[in-house]
Amino acid sequence: MQVIRSIAELRAWRKQAASVAFVPTMGNLHAGHIALVNEAHQHAAHVVVSIFVNRLQFGQGEDFDAYPRTFDDDCAKLEAAGVDVLFFPLEAELYPHVRQSFNVEPPHLQDELCGAFRPGHFRGVATVVTKLFNIVEPDFACFGKKDYQQLAIIRGMVEDLNSPVQLVPVDTGRADDGLALSSRNGYLTSEERAEAPRLYRNLTLMREALLSGDSDYAALETRARQDLEAHGWRVDYVEVRQAQTLEIAHAGEKNLVVLVAARLGKTRLIDNVEVAR
């Protein structure tokens, strides 16, 4: 595996690569990321992974400085997964003027769901993904469904700005007890880790209710919220939405997604399940 730190060197490598599938990450890799890499291998001759903790998508008071940097472990995992190139730029390489002047501005969806609790987050995501796409020029890019709203925003961006990249959504990896794999799981105490699967259990219950024809979304949302709060969670949101657009779902909607974000101690976890009925 080649580790490339400069944009110029990455572009030079890209010129001779026939086809590329790309997996952008912030490092601290787990089995969920490796599933993205494995999927990437199905689509192109070469796989490029980036590790870049993107300051632009962290809000004030969020965990930018504390975000785990585990480069050596990450390298070993990517090497074992057969990655061709790891793009690992310094911050000054992507943000030479410190301040990013041009931003990709997503529509109103950026201010809903997670966006309501993380102002500017999705602008930062859309902007850095645009930059990385322009540098890597991938034919395919793999994104996990765990970050469902992020995927919806990037899908909208690719379509709306005509990016020449084909997106590949990848199912969420889970621990045996159902907890969605996430870098932030490492923040959990052992008690919190034992409690954490309740998030997915509530989503599963909601999916069963929706599949059995229940369309009282508000009641389902309230029930899940109450169960979580009764067990010490602070719930940012539990919402049933239309699966593709993430717009408010009407009662008869067939393609749904249930999204949840909630805090256990100091750790904010998100998860979701799709429901096609």
Next chain:
Amino acid sequence: MQVIRSIAELRAWRKQAASVAFVPTMGNLHAGHIALVNEAHQHAAHVVVSIFVNRLQFGQGEDFDAYPRTFDDDCAKLEAAGVDVLFFPLEAELYPHVRQSFNVEPPHLQDELCGAFRPGHFRGVATVVTKLFNIVEPDFACFGKKDYQQLAIIRGMVEDLNSPVQLVPVDTGRADDGLALSSRNGYLTSEERAEAPRLYRNLTLMREALLSGDSDYAALETRARQDLEAHGWRVDYVEVRQAQTLEIAHAGEKNLVVLVAARLGKTRLIDNVEVAR
């Protein structure tokens, strides 16, 4: 010359083209555009020109509907200039949802100079150029210095979003009497056309003064404004700026540009001269 109307067809053509230089236009082509095409030929094996009157960059009350559409004439000129592909999309091809949801948001410079008189104009330019770059995937793109602020904004965007496109700035084409070539010159009555070269004459006088060491920018700006107003012009701005960034120039600045925008009857004309001293 191949005329391509669909994005898919353009992408298919692009796959087999070795290198591409691109000239985006809104049509109603004149010798200034053909100079861009001639320059484009110097850089790549193939030249792609687009004609698209971009609603997004016209403000309310501006001349979107009245903007001249002269397709047959344009085609003949491009054919004669050896263009390989004319990309001529329907509006529904570039804006299938009518409303553009994701926008490329330029920094404060978008609200100054022309931007102060055309709110949203440069957002619309940055967004459509991003879309066209993503569709055409050019190696080079030629822009005229006549639209100097546009060039500065696109230069900033390419750098800041890491677009894999090399910009080629092209000098302003002029009529024998100095008037900058522009599609909007066609709006002028014959009296206005006779008066119009005063714009460039004032820029030339300012350049001479600056080259001779005059750094009282405000006095030079006022003198030009007064001369234009005395001859029936309504002046939007006359400004001396730093040439690369378009920031306010300090007295000792060596790389200057003088920019002017003024209205003669119903027609708004812009022009500029660079001054390296």
